[in-house]
Amino acid sequence: MNVLIYLVPLALGVGLIALFAFFWALKNGQFDDPDGAAHRILSDDDLKK
Amino acid sequence: MAEAVDYSLFVDRSGDGASRIEFAVEGGEAPLSISAIERTLAALPGLDDARLNLTKRRVTLAWRDASFDPATAIAALRELGVKSHPLRVDHGEEAEARHAQWLLKCVGVAAFATMNIMLLSVSVWAGNATDISPETRDFFHWLSALIAIPAVAYAGQPFFRSAAAALGRRELNMDVPISLGVLLAVGMSLYETANHAEHAYFDSATMLLLFLLAGRFLDQSMRRRTRAAAGNLAALKGETARRLGADDEPVTVPVAALQPGDRVVVRPGERIPADGVVLSGASTLDDSVITGETARRPVAAQDRVHAGGLNFEGALVVEVTAAAADSLLDEIERLVERAADAKSRTLRLADRVARRYAPVVHVTAFATAVGWILAGAGVHAAIVTAIAVLIITCPCALALAVPAVQVVASGALFRAGVLLNASDALERCAGVDTIVFDKTGTLTLPEPGVANRADVAPDLVAAAGRLAQSSRHPLALALAREARDRRPLLDAAEEPGRGVRAVIEGVEARLGSPSFCDVAAPAPASGSTICFRLGERTAVFAIRQTLRPAAVETVQALARTGLRLIILSGDAPAAVAPIAEMLGVAEARGGLKPADKIAAVEALKAEGRTVLMVGDGLNDAPALAAADASLSPIAAVDLARAQADAVFLGETLAPVADMLRVSRKAMALMRQNLGIAVVYNLVAVPLAILGYVTPLVAAAAMSGSSIIVTLNALRAGPIRPKDRDRAAPVNIEAMRALAPEVLP
Incomplete structure (x- = not known):
């Protein structure tokens, strides 16, 4: 059972990373335009021809 | 009428020479194309960045080159068939956006905490049934506490603040029992954990927060969308004034550009753009926006008039005495406040429930503790049971029952192009059995x-x-x-x-x-x-005139649902008849004056009918106010919009049917949801009082009831194409023969 001593905090750490990733995305405006994001992914404008 | 318009008022300049401007955009029938719009704008010389936000339907332009003129962007967009109008910087909207971000962060923290604590809790529940060692259980409980305490301290703030504010006013709202339940659950769990107990309620506390925060965020984001849409509408309506130049030629300018001393022409049906003095002309004004007085006031030369007054009869020339810098914002505020009021009144309804509910809960919990002590149980066991009662009665389902439906229904209506103007519009539209249509501008397109x-x-x-x-x-x-x-x-x-x-x-x-x-x-x-x-x-x-698109289909679909349909028009009876025939409406009257329309609506109400009035125009305004519920197309003159419970956008008439369908569904679902919440409490509370509520039961009951209520609310949701297409195929050719030029 000693394996829990580091496995459980490790799992929490992974969860925390996800939480900070969410905060980062929020701060960078990733959730500002959900409708537009659905269309932008289909656009090839950012490709250099 | 191409005249120069000064856009400098709308430009947001930061200190480092960068300028920003935001446009509300409207694409007509065709959907807005991100790549076409952004590519066109990016090609403009001097412009650094152009970005279209499709959710808000706004374009933001940024530039540093002083020679860039935003008018070129408007012209470029017009060539694409996109109508655009600059928006003024609205700090209220920014504050709302920050609040939404904060709520979303709270949701994120609560979700993180709930998921991880649940991971630990499920292990403990499984372990309690088998052979978990007390040390491992304590370790898991302490870890849960370590996650729950900071998470509750952060994510619980929206509720704690609101509850504290309510208590400060010596009132009870829904947030008081919520805060109390969460804090007691955490406090008791800490005490139990320190005493190596089998049960801890950290998972209940965080899960409760997660559900309630999600509901609150949805509610707030709906309100934010309505606010942004109202801002766009006000901008696209182009709050403008007709300013007279030196040669008496009127030039359209944004209201915000008016200066004291300017002369403006105010036509009937328009609002006075700024405070001023009448120079010439005579008319009557409705100042109800300003004074609440509904009787009209006659005005003539030398009389003072105020911004917002509605001009009824004659064209006036007004000399502006006070600049109207805030007029557009005022208009947005009025729209928003009405929309926000729609929300806050439902919240107030929830608070009314809470005011009765909270004392019952607290008395029940107290009685439980006393009852168990009298029955000979230990004080500790009695208090644990009482707190379990408080946790289980936390009005999770009750707090979600009505708002969840309203969020989903108003969201669905929003996508269908209907904006709710009055708080109880959904409720009143649900009971309608008769629809009165105006013809001009309502069944037909507004511009013949x-x-x-x-x-x-x-x-x-x-x-x-x-x-x-x-x-x-x-x-x-x-x-x-x-x-x-x-x-x-x-x-x-x-x-x-x-x-x-x-x-x-x-x-x-x-x-x-x-x-x-x-x-x-x-x-x-x-x-x-x-x-x-x-x-x-x-x-x-x-x-x-041409009929609105989908008018025939919509009217016939409404008729098939058993509604009584009537056309009341101020237009000539001979002009009303062919349209009524084409739409299949038997009851149609023409040549009615405003007073006749009111009389007709009142007569229907006297018959016991519940009347929905759909109309625009100067002569409909009193009838809109007289009917039980009212709906206006957004191209309507200001007067009609001010009276209607809801407005619909665009050219098609389909939103009328959508409004009825969604509101009926929403009402039925609200009643169902309240029923579910009551049944949940009837089952859960006796169990809690008898002491059967372990953390497992609490978690299952709370999440179960909340999920059922939320899923049920989702049924108010999307307007599926099949709902709209249920209309029988219309024989367009036969109708074209009937009245060739009226069909689109």
């Missing part, structure tokens, strides 16, 4: 055109067009577009439902109904006529 221009002497067309500029009646606007001379007639007076008259070069001119102009006009087979009399010369203009 003059059909027989070639048959009328050019000077009569010009004179009629000039007079028509003083009227806001949709038929007159078609004529006004024919006018070459854009100087309005200053002494023109409009009689609602009849016509407009003025003196042109010493000769009396009248424009309006045949009886008003004393002209014998042969009733046209279709379309409408507008008569004009200039002294002894007369002319009859044929103005033809």
Whole structure:
């Protein structure tokens, strides 16, 4: 059972990373335009021809 | 009418020379294309960045080059068929956006905590049933506490603040029992954990927060969308004033650009753009926006007028005395406050429930503790049971029951192009059994055109067009577009439902109904006529209208659901009949004055009917107010919109059917949800009082009831194409034969 001593905090750490990733995305405006994001992914404008 | 408009008022300049401007955009029928719009704008010289936000329907431009003129962007967009209008910087909207971000962060923290604590809790529950060692259980409980305490301290703030504010006012709202339940659950769990107990309620506390935060975030984001849409509407409506230049030629300028000393023309049906003094003209004003007084006030030269007053009868020339820098924002605020009020009143309803609910909960919990002590249980066991009662009765399902439905329903309506204006619009529309339609501008498109221009002497067309500029009646606007001379007639007076008259070069001119102009006009087979009399010369203009897209399908689908449909029009009966026939509406009356429409609506109400009035126009406003529920197309003159419970956007009539369908569904679901919440409490509370509520039962009951209520609310949701297409196929060709020029 000693394996829990580091496995459980490790799992929490992974969860925390996800939480900070969410905060980062929020701060960078990733959730500002959900409708537009659905269309932008289909656009090839950012490709250099 | 291409005149220079000064956009500098809308530009947001930061200190480092960068400029920003935001446009509300509207693409008509075609969907907005991100790549087309952004590519076109990016090609403009001097522009650094252009970004379209499709959710808010706004374009943001950023540039540093001082020579860049935002007007070039508007022109470029117009070539794409996109209408755009600059928005003023709205700090209230920014504050709401920050609040939404904060709520979303709280949701994120609560979700993280709930998921990880649940991971630990499930292990403990499984372990309790098998062979978990007390040390491992304590370790898991302490880890849960380590996650729960900071998470609750952070994510619980929206509730704690609201509860503290309510208690400060010596009131109870829904957040008081929520806060109490969460804090007690955490506190008791800490105590139990320190005493190596089997049960801890950390998972209940965080899960409760997660559900309630999600509901609150959805509610807030719906309100934010309505606010952004209202801002766009106000901007696209283009709050403008007709400022008279030195040559008496009116030039359209944004209201915000008005300066004291400017002279503006205010036509009937328009609001006074800024505080001022009347220079010439006579009219009556409805100042109800300003004073709450609904009786109209006559005004003449030298009278003071205030921004927001609605001009009824005659064109006025007003000298501005106070700049109207905030007028557009005021308009947005009015729209938003009405939309926000719609929300807050439902919250108040929830608070009313809470005011009765919270004392019952607290008394029940207290009675449980006392009861168990009297029954001989230990004080510790009695208090644990009492707290379990508090946790289980946390009004999770109850707090979600009504708002969840409203969020989903208003969201669905929003996507269908309907904006709710009044708090109880959903409720009142749900009970409707009779729909009264106005014809002009409601069943038909608001902008008809003059059909027989070639048959009328050019000077009569010009004179009629000039007079028509003083009227806001949709038929007159078609004529006004024919006018070459854009100087309005200053002494023109409009009689609602009849016509407009003025003196042109010493000769009396009248424009309006045949009886008003004393002209014998042969009733046209279709379309409408507008008569004009200039002294002894007369002319009859044929103005033809087209039905709104989907009008036939929508009206016939409504008729099939058993609704009684009636057309009440101020237009000539001969013009109403073909449209009624085409739509299949048996009851149609024409030639009605505003008072007749009110009488008709009142008569229906006296029969015990619940009436929905769908209309726009100056002569509908009183009828909209008289009906049980009202709906206006957004192209309506300000007066109609001010009275309607909801407005719909775009050209199609389909939103009328959507509004009815969604509101009926929403009402049924709200009742169901409240029923579910009551049943949940009837089952859960006795269990809690008897002491059977372990953390496992609490978690299952709370999440179960909340999920059921939320899923049930989602059924109010999307308007599926199949709902709309249920109309029988319409034989367009047969109708074209009936009235060729009315169909689109």
